[in-house]
Amino acid sequence: MKIALAGNPNSGKTTLFNAITGRTEYVGNWPGVTVEKKEADLNRVFRRIAAKAFAEISGGAHSSGRIRVVDLPGAYSISPFTSEEAITRDFVTGENPDVIINIIDCSSLERSLFFTTQLLELGIPLVIALNKVDIIRRHGDKVDVSGLADALDCRIIEVSANDGEGLDKLVAEAVKASVQDREKLPAAGFDTAVAGAGGDEDGLDRARQAYAKTITGKYFFRKRSANEITFSDKADRVVAHPVFGLIIFALIMWGVYALSINGIGGWASGYINDVLFAEAIPDALNSFFESIGLSPILQMLIVDGAVGGVGAVLGFIPLIMVLFFCLALLEDSGYMARVAVVMDRYFKKIGLSGKSIIPMIVGTGCSIPGVMATRTIEDDTERRITTILTPFVPCGAKLPVIALFAAVFFPGATWVFPSIYLLAGLVIIAGGLLLKKIFRYEGENISSFILELPEYKLPSLKHALRQMLKQAIAFIKKAATIILVMNTLVWFMQTYGWNLRPVEDQSMSILAAIGGVAAPLLLPLGLASWQMASSIVTGFIAKENVVATLAILLASSEDALYTATGPLAEMFTPVTAFAFLAFNLFAPPCFAAVGAMNSELGGRRWIFKALLFQLGVGYAVAMLITQIGTLIVYGRPADGALASIIIAAALVGLVIAAIRIRNGKTRGISNTMREENAL
């Protein structure tokens, strides 16, 4: 049996889904958090309730079997406006769920009923979950539930998905409806009001709106006018103020990073890195292995390869946890929609709209959900540009690299992280301007911006804690699988030569040979060593690998890696270290994020263009930093200065050519249009 959850954006579908399945899917207080359908079984408590309900109606003859719950992206209407709304339509019209639970945020009853009227006509049993009843009760408003249920001739249950109120009854009624309401026809009043109106699709829709209005007027009792200025409105005057809004945004983001990087997260990470993985664990393991007489090679593989590499990454768990905890609180508060309002005017200048900021903030945690969040952007070009720019925001996995380099090359400096974010911001602006020139027709209509503003709410600590744990577990899993495998491979390749014998000198190893091929390409960036080349390559598999690989290659213990006189300091100058960070930040993200980009961009041509652009930006920015930085700081040209001038000229030429091609096409199009007009 299949239960589908459908309703308007931000009505609480995923919260309800999590509550009845026990999952911890991502929720947030802005419209468009869920962009994919998600499936899970009912959890044990609700399975029992469902089984009981089923036994009641069938007299115990059958069991309900497995009950799948499908959470769908929010939609205002069955005719989709954005691509995630299309997912919802395709599911409810194409996959025959046994029952639809239509979640309605009862503080916007009339608007929600429009979608309800469309769902009612599908002929699928429908149960309405009237959500957030606690909120309207607090406002002093009231819904005549039995009157409404009679008018629509369907089951309505009052629930509060947040604290679980009414959910047992909802599940029981959904099970009953799936059997008993199968052959039911739409209510008589509804039928004459809507279907009886006849006419085309527009006429039907108008009749649906009129019907929604009539029954809302009849069964919804309002104590205060919705036009009244609420607390949210007053708060918005400050939070979305053109000047204060920017300051508040900057302060909030600074606060999030101060807490996770310098605050409790950074402190705990530092402790784990310096004490646990640098000394305590390797020492304990070494003496243990020596006592049982393990072969030295195996011992080295485990201690230096696995523990050294994975440990370098695992140490950053507290930092990641605090980051995701703060982001979950932020997303749950209702603030995201306000940032979109504040940033809209700036994003318009680079051909985007305020909605593009949301994927980027989500992307500060991880680029994958960030890239997926672009789906709520209606305009194709705008969505593609946002998809390409979102990985430029430093994600959680890139923070360890920045933290490591900051500690080695700029000890005590507080400007490293802020400057990286500033650089990311500047490159996003410049990249947006470039992409607008390359992808948009001259004079093409600029995008429009419309977004529902949810009421502010006190963020749920429970949810934030759950998200934090979920991310920590995901991080550990990643470290124990993909990163561990990569590290073992890296360790093997740097320990052995092509003849599969251990090498005396690392530069004779397999890895040195492979990395050596890529190294000359990085010469203009000041990063021409096989170690750097290999850490960049492993970084494409997961960005955490950069730290892990450097840890294996450059140090037998991490302690040495972190010191200003350690092996890392011999390979980089502070200038090239910064260039390395920039390249790592802007060059294409990890494979998983590239996969997400691929599915959002749609089409091989687009992903090719996107990766080329990101690689070009990463290369160009790192090259500029190295070349200009070296000239200014050390007063001499860096290695490969001549090559970099040629490459820079080639890149500029490439960009101009791309813009020319686009403009040529524009002229072509306007010419054909002129011809058509002439005809």
Add this chain to the structure above:
Amino acid sequence: MPLSKARPGHCGQIKAVNGNEKMRKFLFTLGCSEGEEVTLISVLAGNYIINVKDSRYAIDRNIAKAIELI
């Protein structure tokens, strides 16, 4: 009068919604269409905060211009 010219606090009936078909249809599903009531709550950072059918939306100036009030 277009909504973009209204003063905050103004509550009026929609005469017509102009602009492209897709946006018009979307506004319609929100209940922002001919004959419906809309209130301008405030203008923030160049965007218009409106109330339609008990919900708040932020719309940009171009959309506000396309909504004609009686």
